[in-house]
Amino acid sequence: MTVLKRTSAGVILVLAAGGIIFAALSSDITKADSGAIQGLRIFENNCAGCHFADQEASKRGPGLKNLFARETLPATGRPVTIENVVRQLKEPFKNMPSFVDDLSESEMEAVAGYLETL
């Protein structure tokens, strides 16, 4: 019984240590420490439910892979620019709600900046 408890505690400690090493190796802390909430995180928590980031196929809304390689935004038809993405986040369009109450201007710009990298 003691052996089991010690083994289990050892396994959990090794796993926690693995998580810490993972966090250190997978995070670019220098950039993240800049203070701004990153577009990726905002996307994951607000947008990923309706949009794929890794493919162009539609989920609930259109896939956003290669968005900035396209000429126009899929729904509104406006030119693909940071400003127009931010505008769409502010103004409800068809099924897509406004994020004015949830996201600040800089956070919306961060999301648009993230979409530019896809």
Place this chain on the structure above:
Amino acid sequence: MASAIILVMVYVAVVLSPLALVVVLHPPIEQSFLYGLGKGFALMGLVILFLQSVLAARLKWVSRPYGFDMVIRYHKYMAGAALFFLLLHPVLLAAGGAGWQLLLSAEKPSIIWLGRAALFLLLLNAVVSVYQGRLNIKFEKWRIMHNVIVPVILLAGFVHARFTGHDLAHLFPLRTHFLVLLVIAFAVFVYHRFIRPARLARTPHQVVEVLPETKDVWTVKMRPPEGTRHFDYLPGQFQFITFRRGRDLPVEEHHWTISSSPTQNFISATIKVLGDFTATIGATRPGDEAVIHAPFGRFSYALHPEEKQLVFIAGGIGVTPLMSMLRHMRDSRKDISVLFFYANKNEADIVFRKELDEIASGEYPRLRLVHVLEEADEGWQGEKGVIDQDMIKRYCDPISGLTFYLCGPPGLIESNFHGLQSLGVEDRQIRLELFTFL
């Protein structure tokens, strides 16, 4: 021993494998350390949950090095670990940059709500499992709930991770890896819950005799299917039995020690009336069917042939694995010395009393019985009270070189385990049978 260590290492490697894949395949991304830790804990927590079905499935190659009772306890501890990692996941994401609205806001996409729902179900499942007794939920009902709720948690967790997680969305090998683990988890679950029971049910044992041992203890003897020999087992191991008796008697799977010895030509279970199901055991009749999944456990002197001086400590129905071992020593003429402390409430509760006396008066093993009664009549010649450190010390002098086997109610096991430690007995010389799985 080597296989036991290797399996633990494989387990750790599998749980950490998605993290290694992310580090190898993906350059560091713009995220804080805490945010990265939150993601890492989520990946590990999910894999631990996937592996829970493998631990619980009574697979021989998993349980053999440790004993299934130990594996199921490990399963319990790892459930706690998964809950810990997964509860920390949203907290670390929020603290790492996602903002506390991630935890508090109601206006979140459905995929976030799916993650929240999975976490809630996981917490609920853990609370109900830990407090099953206090909540007065019967084991069978708990098991059905567990079998329904857990697949839902696994699926919801996977879908949440697939559609929110940056790493799963961007890394095809990671997605494939997770999918394979999920499929394995479900395949093992289906095998354990449906395929194997159906296969075992095709070749049931047959009840041949039902003997009353005391006022509330029965021994059910069973023989294997026609033309076959009983399965191989070690004295002291246990079995899962589903009795199929008809007559509107309940059909439930329960685990009991194999109280017979492998030297005998039948399998037996000695069962105490402890609840609604066991209250019907006396209604079992010769000719009824018993579907048996066995053997399990490592609580057997046969695994330690070098040990010749044993001390058995049992309370009540905890005698059964020790009886199996004594019968095996008797039938195979083992020159072993056994001092047996056997605790019961009163004289009428002593199970196997006549047979124990016969073995004690025989040549093999060299058995010395110490009956201990809580409520002894006047004139009782044995010990009174409970088995404790002082009593063990009186009979076991010197105590070095002895190996102890403990089986019985949790209170008896726990107090005597600590008592033996206080007397200087090393942990590896104390063997326990932990018979309750929750």
